[in-house]
Structures are given as C-alpha cells and as structure tokens.
Amino acid sequence: MNLRRLTALMGKETRELIRDPITLWLALLMPLVMLFLFGYAVTLDVRRVSMGVYDEDRSPASRELAQRFAATENFSVARRFASMHEVVDAMQRSQVRLVLVIPPDFQQRLTTGPRAPVQILVDGTFSMTAALAAGYAEAIVRSFPTPPASTLNLETRVWYNPSLRSANFVVPGLLAVILMAFPPLLTALAIVREKETGTIQQIYASPVTSAEFVASKLVPYGAVALIEMLLLIVVGTFWFGVPFAGSPVLLVSASLIYVLTTVAIGLLVSTVTRTQVAAMLVALIVSLMPSFLFSGFLFPVFTMPFSMQLYSLLIPASYFMEVSRGIVLKAADLTTILPNLVVLAVYTLALFALASWRLRQKVA
Amino acid sequence: MLRRLLGLLRKEGVQFLRDPVVLFLILYLYTIEAVMCTMALTFEIKQLPIGVVDQDLSVGSRHLTDLFTLTEAFELRRQSDSSAPIEGWLEAGEVAMVLVIPTGFEQAYQAGIHPSAQILLDGTNSNVAENARRYAMAIVERFAAERPPLPTGAATVPSVPMTRIWYNPDQETAPFMVLSMMALAAMLVGAICPAASIVRERERGTIEQLLVTPIRVGEMFAAKTIPTLIVNLLAIAPALLITRAFDVPVRGSLTTFVVLAAVFQLSAIAFGVFIASISRTLQQALLLAFFGLFPVMFLSGTFTPIESMPPFLQAASLASPLRYFMDIALGVFLKGAGWAELWPQAVALAVIGSILFMLSLLVFRRRVS
Numbered sequence: 084m085n086l087r088r089l090t091a092l093m094g095k096e097t098r099e100l101i102r103d104p105i106t107l108w109l110a111l112l113m114p115l116v117m118l119f120l121f122g123y124a125v126t127l128d129v130r131r132v133s134m135g136v137y138d139e140d141r142s143p144a145s146r147e148l149a150q151r152f153a154a155t156e157n158f159s160v161a162r163r164f165a166s167m168h169e170v171v172d173a174m175q176r177s178q179v180r181l182v183l184v185i186p187p188d189f190q191q192r193l194t195t196g197p198r199a200p201v202q203i204l205v206d207g208t209f210s211m212t213a214a215l216a217a218g219y220a221e222a223i224v225r226s227f228p229t230p231p232a233s234t235l236n237l238e239t240r241v242w243y244n245p246s247l248r249s250a251n252f253v254v255p256g257l258l259a260v261i262l263m264a265f266p267p268l269l270t271a272l273a274i275v276r277e278k279e280t281g282t283i284q285q286i287y288a289s290p291v292t293s294a295e296f297v298a299s300k301l302v303p304y305g306a307v308a309l310i311e312m313l314l315l316i317v318v319g320t321f322w323f324g325v326p327f328a329g330s331p332v333l334l335v336s337a338s339l340i341y342v343l344t345t346v347a348i349g350l351l352v353s354t355v356t357r358t359q360v361a362a363m364l365v366a367l368i369v370s371l372m373p374s375f376l377f378s379g380f381l382f383p384v385f386t387m388p389f390s391m392q393l394y395s396l397l398i399p400a401s402y403f404m405e406v407s408r409g410i411v412l413k414a415a416d417l418t419t420i421l422p423n424l425v426v427l428a429v430y431t432l433a434l435f436a437l438a439s440w441r442l443r444q445k446v447a
Numbered sequence: 448m449l450r451r452l453l454g455l456l457r458k459e460g461v462q463f464l465r466d467p468v469v470l471f472l473i474l475y476l477y478t479i480e481a482v483m484c485t486m487a488l489t490f491e492i493k494q495l496p497i498g499v500v501d502q503d504l505s506v507g508s509r510h511l512t513d514l515f516t517l518t519e520a521f522e523l524r525r526q527s528d529s530s531a532p533i534e535g536w537l538e539a540g541e542v543a544m545v546l547v548i549p550t551g552f553e554q555a556y557q558a559g560i561h562p563s564a565q566i567l568l569d570g571t572n573s574n575v576a577e578n579a580r581r582y583a584m585a586i587v588e589r590f591a592a593e594r595p596p597l598p599t600g601a602a603t604v605p606s607v608p609m610t611r612i613w614y615n616p617d618q619e620t621a622p623f624m625v626l627s628m629m630a631l632a633a634m635l636v637g638a639i640c641p642a643a644s645i646v647r648e649r650e651r652g653t654i655e656q657l658l659v660t661p662i663r664v665g666e667m668f669a670a671k672t673i674p675t676l677i678v679n680l681l682a683i684a685p686a687l688l689i690t691r692a693f694d695v696p697v698r699g700s701l702t703t704f705v706v707l708a709a710v711f712q713l714s715a716i717a718f719g720v721f722i723a724s725i726s727r728t729l730q731q732a733l734l735l736a737f738f739g740l741f742p743v744m745f746l747s748g749t750f751t752p753i754e755s756m757p758p759f760l761q762a763a764s765l766a767s768p769l770r771y772f773m774d775i776a777l778g779v780f781l782k783g784a785g786w787a788e789l790w791p792q793a794v795a796l797a798v799i800g801s802i803l804f805m806l807s808l809l810v811f812r813r814r815v816s
Contacts, residue, residue, distance in 0.1 A: 105731050113738040120745050123757050130755040148606070159754075174613060176788045177774050180754075189606075199606040207615030208777040210623050212752045217610050218581060224608035238563055241570040242537055249573045268737065272730050279729075356468065360643040363733045364472040367635075372480065381750065382488045383575050385495060385543075391487040405540070412571050413538060 088291055092299035096273070100303050107307075110269060114261045114311045115318060121257055122250050122323045129215045135162035135179040137170050142190035148201070148227050152183060157219045170204070180206045181216050193228065243328075243412045251326070254319035255411040256380045258338065259403040261315060262345050263374035266308040268366045270300055270349025275362040278353075293442040297435065301346050308342040329410035333417060337410070340427050341403045345370070347434035348399075354441035374400035402426050451662055455670035462644065463674040470678070473636050477682045481628035481689055489620045492578045498525035498542040500533060505553035511564065511590050515546055520582045533567060543569045544579050556594070614781045622695040626776040627749045629686045633679050633708070634743065634769055637715030638722070638736050640675040645723035646732040664811055668804070672716045679712050680705065690780070698783030704776070710793055711772040714800035717807070718743070718768070724807040724814070743767045771795050 100107060136149045153160045162179055164170050173179050184202035192199035203220045207213045277283040286296060316334065319325050348370050356362040376382065377391065378400040384392055395401050402423040409415035464470070497515065501508050516523040521544070525536050536542045547565040555562035566583050568576045612618060645668075648654040657667060683705065690697070722739060726732040746753070746760060747769030753761055764770050771792040778784035778792075786793075 103728070103731070105726070106734060109731075109734050109738060113741075116738070117741060120742060120760070123760060129752055132752075132754055175778070175782055175784050176791075177778065193606065200609050201606055203608050203610045205610060205612045207612040207618060208623065208781045209748075209752065210615055210618050210620045213612060213615070214618055217612065221608040221610060224606050227606045238565045240565065241568045241576055243570050252571050252573050264737075268734070272733060276730060358466060358469070359729050359733060360639065361466065361468040361472065363639065363737065364469065364476075367737075368472065368475065368480070376484060377487060379572075381574070383495075383572060386489055386491060386493040387487040391483065394483075408571050415538075419538070 089295050089298060092291065092295060093302050096299050096303045110265055110307050111311065114265065114315055117261055118257060118315055118318060121253050129212050130156055131159045132157060132180050132216045133161040134158045134181040134183065135164055135170065135173055136160055137164040137182060137184045139187040140185045140189040144190040144193055145185040148185060149183065151223050151227060174206055181220060250323045251412065252408065254323055254325045255407040256404055258312060258315055258407045259378065259400040260374045260380050262308055262312060262341060263370045263400050265311060266304055266342065266345040267349035267352060267370040268363060270304045270346050271352040271362040271366050272359055273300060274353035275356055275359050278357060279359060293439045296442065297350055297439050300350065305342050305346050308345060312338050312342065325411065327411055328414035334407060334410045337406050337420065337424055340424060340431065344399045344427055344431040347431050347438060350438040351434055354438055373398045378404050380404060399427060399430055452666050452670060455662065455666065456673060459670045459674050473678060473682060476632040476635060477686050478689060481625060481686065484628050485621050485624040485693055488624055492520045492582050494522040495520060495544060495579055496524040496542045497521045498536050498545040499523060500527050500530050500545060500547045502528055502550045503548050503552040504528060507553040507556055508548040511548060514586050514590055537569050543575065621693040622781060625690050625693050625695055626780060627773060630769055630772050630776055631744060633712055634715045635740060636679055637675060637712045638719035638740055641672045641716050642719035642723040642732045642736050643729060644671050645720065646726055646729045650729050664808060668720055672720065675716055676712055680709060683708060695780055697780055699779035699785055703785055704779045707775045707789065707793055710796045711768060714768040714796045717800040717803035721803045721807040724810040743769055746770065747773055749773060766799065768796055768799050
C-alpha cells in the first residue's frame with residue numbers, strides 16, 4: 084500500500100460523495116426517518132381494533148357489556164348492527180375486525196344461570212393480531228359482570244425492559260438493521276457505477292492495487308456509516324428515552340467493527356454485479372432483507388425451522404443485534420459480547436479477503 | 448402513433464430481457480424469499496427456551512412444571528431448586544423465561560390460601576415477552592381448573608365467550624405471509640425497474656435522442672412501464688403455485704385478483720416513474736426508491752397493525768398502495784370478496800396511481816424544456 088496513492092484516491096471518493104448532496108442527505112436523513120417509523124409504530128399490541136356490536140338483547144346488561152368494550156384502549160366500537168346479514172357484509176369489507184354478538188336472552192340467563200354465552204367473531208386474516216384481539220375480548224367477557232375468582236396467583240416480573248416498551252427493544256435492534264441498509268448499498272452502487280461508466284478501467288490501468296482501491300472506498304463510506312450510527316444512538320437515547328444501561332463507549336467501539344462488515348458486504352456485492360439495478364437488488368436480498376426479517380430483530384429466531392435458524396447464523400446483523408441489545412438493555416460488558424465480536428471480526432476479514440481477491444481476478 | 452409505441456415497446460422489451468441477472472432476482476423475490484419468510488416468520492411462541500426453579504419439590508409444583516414443559520410453546524432448558532442461577536441464565540440469553548415455584552406452594556394450597564408462583568421474563572423482545580406471558584397465564588388457569596376450587600365469596604353467573612375465527616379458523620400465519628410477500632415483491636419490482644430504465648437513459652443522454660423524435664413523453668412513459676407490468680403479472684403465476692403449496696384457499700375469483708393486481712402494480716410503477724422524474728442520477732433514483740419504499744411497506748399494515756399506530760402515521764398509511772392491496776389479496780383469497788366489496792380499494796389505488804403519473808409528467812416536462 085502506498086500512502087500517497089491511498090490519500091489521493093480517498094480524496095476523490097470523498098469529493099464525489101460531497102458533490103452529490105442529495106445522496107449524502109438521504110444517507111443521513113433516512114436512518115432517522117426509519118428510526119421514527121419503527122420507534123413509533125412497531126408494536127404488535129392491538130389498540131383501537133375497529134369492532135362492531137350486534138346486540139340482540141337490547142337490555143341494560145347487554146348495553147353494559149358493550150360499554151366495557153368501548154371503555155378499553157384495545158377496541159373502538161365502529162359499528163352497531165341490526166342483523167347478521169350486516170355483520171357478514173361488514174366483515175367481508177374489512178370495516179370491522181371483530182364483532183360481539185349478544186344473544187336475545189343474555190340478561191335473562193345472567194339471572195337464571197348457569198351460564199350466559201355471548202359470541203365473539205374474529206376476522207382471522209391478519210392472523211398475528213387476530214389471536215391477540217380475541218384474547219382481549221374473551222378476558223372482557225369473562226370478567227362480566229364480576230371478575231372470576233382465581234385460585235392461583237401468577238406474579239410476573241419482566242427483566243431488562245420492565246415496561247415492555249417496544250421502543251426499548253426496537254431502537255437498539257435498529258442499529259443493526261439500518262447499518263445494513265445504507266452502507267452496503269452505497270458502497271456497491273459507487274463501485275458498480277464506475278463499472279457502468281467505464282471509469283474503473285482507468286483504475287485498473289493505474290498502479291493502484293486492489294487493496295488500496297478497497298481501502299479508499301472503505302474510509303469515506305465507513306465514516307458516513309459511523310455518523311449514521313452516532314445519530315441513531317443519540318436520537319434513540321434522548322428522543323425515545325431508551326434507557327442506556329451499558330457503556331456507550333463500548334457500543335461505539337463495537338459498532339466500528341460492524342460498520343466495516345457492512346462496507347465489506349457492499350464491496351463484495353459490487354464484485355459480482357455489473358449493473359446498478361442488479362447491485363441494488365442483490366444488496367437488498369443479501370443485506371437488508373435478512374437483517375430485517377431473519378436476524379431476530381422483530382421475529383424471534385427460536386420459532387424458525389432449523390434450516391432457517393442456520394441461515395440466521397450467516398447474517399452478521401444477528402451477532403450485532405446481540406451486542407447492541409446486550410449493551411443497551413442488559414448492561415453487558417466486554418466479556419459477555421466478546422464471542423459475538425470475534426465472529427463479526429472474522430466474518431469481516433473473510434469478506435474483505437474475498438472482495439479483493441475477486442477484484443484482483445478482474446484486473447488480471 | 449400505435450406504430451411508434453410498438454417500436455418503442457420492442458426496444459424496451461429487449462433491454463429488459465438483456466439483463467438476466469435482474470430477471471433472476473425478480474423471480475427470487477417472488478419465490479424463494481416468499482417461501483423463506485412464510486416458513487420462518489411468526490410471532491407465535493414455539494419452543495421458547497425456559498428455565499424452571501422448583502423450590503417446593505412437591506406434587507403440585509411438579510404438576511405445574513409438567514404443564515409448562517409438555518406444551519409445544521415452551522422447551523425446558525434449565526432446571527434448578529435454587530434461585531441463584533436465574534440471573535446468569537437470563538443474562539446469557541440461555542432462557543427467555545423462568546418459572547419460579549416458591550417453598551410452601553403445595554402447603555398453601557392445602558391450607559386453602561391462594562398460593563403464588565412467579566415468572567421472570569426477558570423483556571428485550573417485548574412482543575415475545577408479552578406472548579409468553581399470555582401463554583403462561585393460560586397454563587396457570589388450566590392448572591387451577593384441574594385442582595379443587597378454593598372457597599370463594601358469593602357465586603355469580605359468569606358470562607362465557609364463544610369465539611369463532613372466521614376466514615382462517617386454524618389461525619395459520621402462512622396465508623398472510625405468502626400474500627404479503629407477493630405484494631412486497633410486486634411493489635419493489637414495480638417501483639425500481641421503470642425508475643431505473645428512465646433515469647439510465649437520462650444519465651447516458653439517450654433521452655435527448657428520444658425526445659427529438661415525434662415520440663411524446665406520455666408514450667415514452669408507457670413504453671417504459673409496460674414491460675415491468677407484464678413481468679410482474681407473469682410473476683404472479685409462480686407465486687400462485689406457492690400459495691397452493693402452503694394450502695392458501697382461493698375463495699374468490701382469480702380473474703378479479705389479476706385485474707386488481709394490475710391496478711396495484713400500475714400505482715407501484717407510477718411511484719417509480721415519479722422517483723425517476725425527480726432524480727438526476729441512477730444512484731439517486733435507486734436510493735430514493737429504496738427509502739421511499741420503506742415507509743410505503745411499513746405503513747401498509749403488513750408488519751404491524753395499522754390501528755395501533757399513532758394517528759399521524761395512520762393518516763400517512765392512507766397513501767400507501769400496499770395497504771389497499773393487502774385488503775384486496777386477503778379479501779379475494781381468504782374471504783371470497785369480489786368487486787362489490789373491493790371497489791373502494793381499487794378506486795384508491797387508481798387515484799394514487801393517476802396523481803403520481805400526472806405529477807411525474809409535469810415535473811418531467813418542466814425539466815426537459
């Protein structure tokens with residue numbers, strides 16, 4: 084490696100990056116937009132489920148039961164039906180997701196016993212929320228008119244995230260996902276663009292070695308990625324009030340390794356694609372989508388079939404997710420996260436080796 | 448004019464087919480990615496690693512432990528009779544939940560006092576924790592029901608819920624996942640391909656050559672978008688095979704579905720064309736598309752329920768074409784809905800598409816002249 088050549092190349096890359104302010108703005112703003120979307124909206128808890136009431140009884144008791152539904156945060160009563168036909172129609176049109184059907188003899192049965200059944204109809208198409216909504220509805224019905232006496236108390240204590248706020252697990256997880264979105268894409272596009280326009284031939288013809296070429300791409304895009312990371316940490320901590328249990332210094336130093344991983348993926352993608360569209364699709368398929376879907380960010384890994392669990396081990400985001408959640412939520416120290424960091428480091432070195440090997444082959 | 452359009456179409460078609468890598472990637476998104484997601488993604492609790500600390504070592508405590516370990520939901524990984532190792536288990540992530548049965552559990556039962564047990568949850572993934580808690584509650588309720596009831600106060604007549612799940616009685620996640628992955632793929636491809644093909648011409652300067660010919664901007668847009676539309680519609684075929692493989696019922700008419708899918712894809716393409724009209728370089732266009740798509744997907748209700756979002760995000764979700772298409776896909780496949788029920792969604796898609804196309808024409812004309 085020649086230092087003068089390297090600084091010259093890095094200067095060129097940096098100028099190119101700065102000269103395209105739109106790209107730079109996108110790189111810095113989009114992670115924040117994603118953070119806000121996820122921070123505010125990722126909750127699988129059901130709130131304000133639009134429901135309907137078909138009250139055949141029209142008694143004080145049935146009105147009281149319907150009122151209990153309306154009083155909770157989980158449901159909002161959007162429709163009242165006068166016939167079963169209307170119920171079916173509204174369910175078909177997705178106007179309501181759940182219907183409470185109170186039979187005509189409800190109040191009478193409540194006084195005579197032994198049981199007073201009511202019907203809950205649930206739209207099962209959104210299967211993830213259907214079960215939750217049904218559970219809430221059943222709980223309301225069961226505790227009408229008075230909650231049942233339980234024979235066994237179950238105390239629940241939640242560790243690390245006692246309020247079960249989703250922002251607390253989304254924000255540290257998002258560090259792992261967002262860094263897989265931008266840096267690989269940006270790096271891959273920057274190199275493939277040189278291929279498409281043909282300027283890469285000039286690089287091949289110059290004395291620049293492939294390692295120097297790789298390093299020159301690494302530094303500016305790595306810097307952008309690092310700024311992204313810091314922005315996310317600061318906004319996540321101060322705006323979303325995520326309690327930062329561990330050491331920020333440890334997190335930032337751990338993320339340095341991860342930033343290199345993301346840029347390395349971009350480099351490798353650029354060596355296997357010829358057009359920018361293809362590069363983008365490949366980057367999407369190998370970096371963002373798996374990090375988002377299969378790394379344990381939202382969907383738990385342990386429920387996946389064995390083959391997919393193996394696949395998730397191939398995703399660098401899985402390891403960094405452990406690191407960032409560990410540090411932020413569990414105050415993990417270096418010894419706890421070290422195995423994950425080692426995997427990431429080895430992974431990154433392998434990627435760089437592979438990428439510069441592929442580049443060298445091209446030149447020869 | 449028709450001849451001009453046909454000529455242009457041939458050129459675009461050839462250009463599209465010349466990039467087999469992109470075609471392969473499109474197919475990959477529609478098939479392999481869809482299968483992987485359907486197989487792997489669920490919020491259901493299955494084989495959640497748990498630990499049990501049984502300090503009572505009695506008949507009752509053993510029975511409760513059995514109830515926890517015999518379900519598919521939990522898998523017993525660690526067991527102990529003291530509470531000392533709990534912290535280590537949770538810290539290292541070896542278990543996600545610990546059931547603690549304190550000393551005197553069985554005795555309290557015999558004495559007619561409410562006994563209590565404890566669960567400790569790793570709250571790092573709050574959705575998982577919430578689901579695990581719900582499951583644990585259900586098991587405890589079952590345990591209590593099997594035991595003779597404790598004397599309680601005045602007996603009241605309870606109201607009993609009878610729950611029916613419509614359209615998807617077995618609560619399968621697969622239909623939802625397959626259909627939403629199909630919709631996501633259509634949205635991605637629909638937005639990216641036309642945007643790339645328009646901006647590429649602009650970057651290379653060949654668009655000037657097109658514009659000095661009698662070809663109108665509208666005709667060029669049409670020629671740029673039709674190949675994508677066709678590829679996307681053809682890609683529905685393998686996707687349909689996948690829905691078959693996962694036993695997704697088809698209760699409505701497939702013709703209706705394909706027509707509505709075309710309307711949806713036009714709105715996705717309009718999104719891509721709009722991005723093309725506001726970006727100067729291919730890199731900008733791709734990045735814009737990439738990050739424009741994120742909110743569109745996110746606000747569609749595919750990953751999280753729309754009703755639970757804050758009001759401003761709910762309002763924003765009205766602009767996401769995916770939101771309407773999910774209603775359409777789930778409606779046709781699972782509910783057997785047709786035009787009578789789905790026309791509002793179709794109108795919404797058409798409105799979004801036309802607004803975006805019109806805006807792009809305006810921006811494009813101003814930029815060129």
